[in-house]
Every structure is written in C-alpha cells, then in structure tokens.
Amino acid sequence: MFVIASCQLMVVLDITIVNIALPHIQTALGFSTESLSWVVSAYTLTFGGLLLLGGRTGDILGRRRVFITGVLVFGLASLLGGFAQNAGQLLAARALQGVGGAVASPTALALITTTFREGPARNRAFGVFAAVSAGGGAIGLLAGGMLVEWLDWRWVLFVNVPIALVIALLAARVIRESERHPGHFDFAGALTGTLGMVSLVYGFIRAAQDGWRDPLTLTSFGTAVVLLGSFLLIERRSRQPITPLHMFADRNRSGTYGIMLFLACAIFGMFFFLTLFVQNVLDFSPIQAGLAFLPVSVVVAVGAGITAHLLPKFGPKPFMVLGALSAATGLGWLTRTDIHSTYLGSVLGPILFFALGMGMQFVSLTLMALSNVPDRESGAASGLLNTTQQVGGSLGLSILVTVFGTASRNEAEEQVPAFLATARPGQLLMFERTNRLPDPWGDEVLTAGVSAAFVVAALFTLVGALIALFAIQVRPADLERLQGNHVPAGR
Incomplete structure (x- = not known):
C-alpha cells in the first residue's frame, strides 16, 4: 500500500508543485504568459489523453510490469525536465511525464484490487488511495513553495527522481504480478484523441498570441476537427475502444x-x-x-x-x-x-x-x-x-x-x-x-x-x-x- 500510495502522490502533486514555480520558470526560460500555460497543459493533455490506454496496458501486459515502467518513465522525464535549457526541452519532458503518469496511475488503482482481498482490507486501501489523491494537491503547493524558495525551480522536477527509483525498486520486491488478460490496444484512438486535443489547445494559445486570422491558428483548428472526427469514427468501430x-x-x-x-x-x-x-x-x-x-x-x-x-x-x-x-x-x-x-x-x-x-x-x-x-x-x-x-x-x-x-x-x-x-x-x-x-x-x-x-x-x-x-x-x-x-x- 505504501508503494501504491507513494506513486499516486507523486503523480497527483506534480500539477500543483509545478504551479507554484511557474513565475520562476517563465523568467528562467523566457516563456510568455500565454505560452507558459503549456507547462501545465503538456502534462495534463498526455496524462488525460492516454489514461485509459494506460489502464488497458496494465490489464494486457501485467500490472506490476507496467506500473514499474510508468514510474521509471515519470522519473526519467522529471530528470530531463530539471535539466531543461529552453522552453521546448521542458515541454517535451512535461509531455513525457504525462505519459508515465498515464501508465502508472490507473495501474496503481487496479493493483489494489489484485493485492487486497475484497472486504475491509480493500475498503481501507481504497480509503488510503483516495486520501492521498485528495491531499496531494495541498502537499504539492507547500512543497513547491519550499523547493523554489530554498533551492531552485528545477527541484520541483528533480525531487521526483529519487522517489520514482525507490518506488520502482520496492514494487519489484513487494508487488505480485497480475494475471494477463488478452485484449486489443486501441493505439489509433489514443493517438487521434490526444493529438486532436493538442491541436485544439494549440489553436487557442496561438490565437492569444497571433490572432484568430493567423494561418497557423486556422490550421490548428482544422487539424483538430479532422483528428477528433477520426477519433469518434475509430471509437465507434473499434472492438475494444479506449x-x-x-x-x-x-x-x-x-x-x-x-x-x-x-x-x-x-x-x-x-x-x-x-x-x-x-x-x-x-x-x-x-x-x-x-x-x-x-x-x-x-x-x-x-x-x-x-x-x-x-x-x-x-x-x-x-x-x-x-x-x-x-x-x-x-x-x-x-x-x-x-x-x-x-x-x-x-x-x-x-x-x-x-x-x-x-x-x-x-x-x-x-x-x-x-x-x-x-x-x-x-x-x-x-x-x-x-x-x-x-x-x-x-x-x-x-x-x-x-x-x-x-x-x-x-x-x-x-x-x-x-x-x-x-x-x-x-x-x-x-x-x-x-x-x-x-x-x-x-x-x-x-x-x-x-x-x-x-x-x-x-x-x-x-x-x-x-x-x-x-x-x-x-x-x-x-x-x-x-x-x-x-x-x-x-x-
């Protein structure tokens, strides 16, 4: 339970812990106020867009294996983000963090059902999981403030690295592998849905900076319509839609x-x-x-x-x-x-x-x-x-x-x-x-x-x-x- 709850805490607090550092990130890497929102959205879009696929991956490939992989990806992305020298590098790392979180978080919840017996034990585990999810935001706010003021904004990312390594090592020792369930990966649905939302969000942010008549703004909105329309068609026809x-x-x-x-x-x-x-x-x-x-x-x-x-x-x-x-x-x-x-x-x-x-x-x-x-x-x-x-x-x-x-x-x-x-x-x-x-x-x-x-x-x-x-x-x-x-x- 300690391993599962620690993973969820790491993933949940990452949104608020970075929020406190936003003004310092803006100054250090030269973001405009409009483009600064990508520091949040790069993480939440990949996290939200791939969340259901991450849960399905754990069912098909084995939850412990996928859980450890997601945690390590999250830790690696945090390390890369901490060393980012420009805006592009940081946004790429934040997107990769979202991928790791989308794989680890739903698998962590599913591991509760395979680790704890139905009844009081499982109910208590769900209670701990929910408490960590609710409290992670508050912990992130305070931890982010301390790290930025006492060290540097980069430590709001570096702090995840040792935590991820400890979680991965402990998970390999204390969590049993789950039974694999045959299934289908809806990669097409996940890709079109996530990229469609990225295009839509980029269109709005581009409009804020360059106006609604900007060719790239219009192209972004058009691409979003095509991708999201394709996503709906894929999901309607898929045997196991995401x-x-x-x-x-x-x-x-x-x-x-x-x-x-x-x-x-x-x-x-x-x-x-x-x-x-x-x-x-x-x-x-x-x-x-x-x-x-x-x-x-x-x-x-x-x-x-x-x-x-x-x-x-x-x-x-x-x-x-x-x-x-x-x-x-x-x-x-x-x-x-x-x-x-x-x-x-x-x-x-x-x-x-x-x-x-x-x-x-x-x-x-x-x-x-x-x-x-x-x-x-x-x-x-x-x-x-x-x-x-x-x-x-x-x-x-x-x-x-x-x-x-x-x-x-x-x-x-x-x-x-x-x-x-x-x-x-x-x-x-x-x-x-x-x-x-x-x-x-x-x-x-x-x-x-x-x-x-x-x-x-x-x-x-x-x-x-x-x-x-x-x-x-x-x-x-x-x-x-x-x-x-x-x-x-x-x-």
Whole structure:
C-alpha cells in the first residue's frame, strides 16, 4: 500500500508543485504568459489523453510490469525536465511525464484490487488511495513553495527522481504480478484523441498570441476537427475502444461528464492565473504563495465531508447545482481584483467560496459517474471521469489564456501613453528591448488580463450549474442503488 500510495502522490502533486514555480520558470526560460500555460497543459493533455490506454496496458501486459515502467518513465522525464535549457526541452519532458503518469496511475488503482482481498482490507486501501489523491494537491503547493524558495525551480522536477527509483525498486520486491488478460490496444484512438486535443489547445494559445486570422491558428483548428472526427469514427468501430462511447448514452452520466468538463476548465484557470497574481502583483514569495492556497484544500475536504453526510437525505443533484453556484460566486468575486488588492481583502474569501463548491461537486460527480455501471465497466467509467477532468482543464486553460491575451493587450495599449509620459530613460530602453511595460504599468496589464479570464471562468461554472439543473435526474430514493455501484474513482 505504501508503494501504491507513494506513486499516486507523486503523480497527483506534480500539477500543483509545478504551479507554484511557474513565475520562476517563465523568467528562467523566457516563456510568455500565454505560452507558459503549456507547462501545465503538456502534462495534463498526455496524462488525460492516454489514461485509459494506460489502464488497458496494465490489464494486457501485467500490472506490476507496467506500473514499474510508468514510474521509471515519470522519473526519467522529471530528470530531463530539471535539466531543461529552453522552453521546448521542458515541454517535451512535461509531455513525457504525462505519459508515465498515464501508465502508472490507473495501474496503481487496479493493483489494489489484485493485492487486497475484497472486504475491509480493500475498503481501507481504497480509503488510503483516495486520501492521498485528495491531499496531494495541498502537499504539492507547500512543497513547491519550499523547493523554489530554498533551492531552485528545477527541484520541483528533480525531487521526483529519487522517489520514482525507490518506488520502482520496492514494487519489484513487494508487488505480485497480475494475471494477463488478452485484449486489443486501441493505439489509433489514443493517438487521434490526444493529438486532436493538442491541436485544439494549440489553436487557442496561438490565437492569444497571433490572432484568430493567423494561418497557423486556422490550421490548428482544422487539424483538430479532422483528428477528433477520426477519433469518434475509430471509437465507434473499434472492438475494444479506449473510450466506450455508450457510456454517454445515460443522461445522468453524460451530464456528469459535462459538469466535470466545465468545472475543470475553471479549476485549472483559477490556480494558473491566481498563482501569477499573488507572486507578481502581491509580491508573495513561493512559500507564501503555497500557504495562500492551503485553505482551498481544507475547505474542499470540509465541503466533501458535509456533502457525503447529507447525500442520503437530499441526493446529489442539489449539491451539483449549489457547488457550481458557489464556485461561480468565488470566481465572480475574483474579477474585482486590481493592483491595490490584498490577500485577506480580495483573494481569501473568493477562493473559500470556490473551494466549498469544489468539495460539493467532487463527491456528487464521482457518485453519479459510476451510477448504473456494470462492475466490468466501472474502471472505464472512473477513468473517463478522470480523463474529462484533465482534458477539460487543459482546454479551458487554453481558452482562458486567449481571453487573458486579448484583455492584456488592450490594457497595454491604454497604458503605453501614460508610461511614455513619465518614463525614465532606462525604463524606455528596457521597454524597447523587451516590449514589456515595467511595474506598475505591467501590473495593471497583468491584472486586467487576469480579471477578464476570471469572468469567463465564472461563466464555465454557471454552465455546469445549468447542466446539473436540467440534465441530472436523480432522486434521494435512488441513492442506495447508486452507492451500490460506487467504486472510488482515484482522481
């Protein structure tokens, strides 16, 4: 259990541990704010896009073997990313990390079923796995802050290397190999689906930098349409599809996936832009930034606990709606931030509202995603929810980056005359070299873009509330039947 939980912790915290380092990565490797989002998306797109294929690989080739391979790939990618000398090298390493995580994470969850007997032992193992998955984000925030402030941003990647080696060595000794199950690898589906999403995300980020009429922007969107269309055709005709499309036939389940998609859009955007805001505008140190986000993890846990306690009485639908509205309230409040904002006055309250909404949503969405699912397909249903979260977060972040780019450019055009009227010769020279406004004009530009992104993020959560209100049809009386089919998602 220690080996399995350690692997899941390593994979889960990698998103938040890198988030805290984003401003330092931007400075060190010369990312623009728009292209910086690829440091997150390169990992989440490959992780989410290949997650179901990774689980299938473990079933076919043996879970211990595949688990160890995934852990070692993750460790190697972390080592390469830590030594990256330019943006391209780092993004390639982050994508490879996603491949390793997509192989290791679902196999780790599956190993619980083959290692622990059904009953109390397996239930406790699932509880540990879920606790690690939920707590990994908070640990990553604090660990990322300490590593960046005390050592260097590269250590948020280097730290994975010894952990991966220890996990791989222990796994070879203490985990039994599982029985192999004959099956088919849906490589075509995995490839077209993942590359289609990469093209779509690239199109949005390219539009943020070069406009919607840029030839490469239009080409990216066209390529995405072709690849994603091919993905749907492949999945419909495949004997063992990586994404069972019939899962979407159930109204409640398809609505649940839709809510998760839009919620993930908001979650990834909130953490990305607020990390930049508190470090660049509020001048928080990396450790202070990590501590600033810790209340989110606490309130998520509280919201999830309250929701789990009240679900038998009210059913999941009210918590889906209220959770989305609470998250929208927090994001709407964040749109009021400016260069004079403070953490206690303008940030803490909104993120607590947002976190409470997330806690309500996660419990309800996991339960609904696994309702009416046969045991043989529970892994696919759980994996599909996880995939929706990762891919939706990447897509949403790319859209919000586009909004940020447009708003910040417009604000910059308004700030340039004021800057030129009062700038010193040294500031003018730096502006000519970098084409970036110095502070406080630069802070005004960043804040305007961040506020605009939060407006759209709030709209994402409102769409989730509408889906919950009109698509989800479940009564409290149905809850016992739903819980009978519940298997931990391992998100």
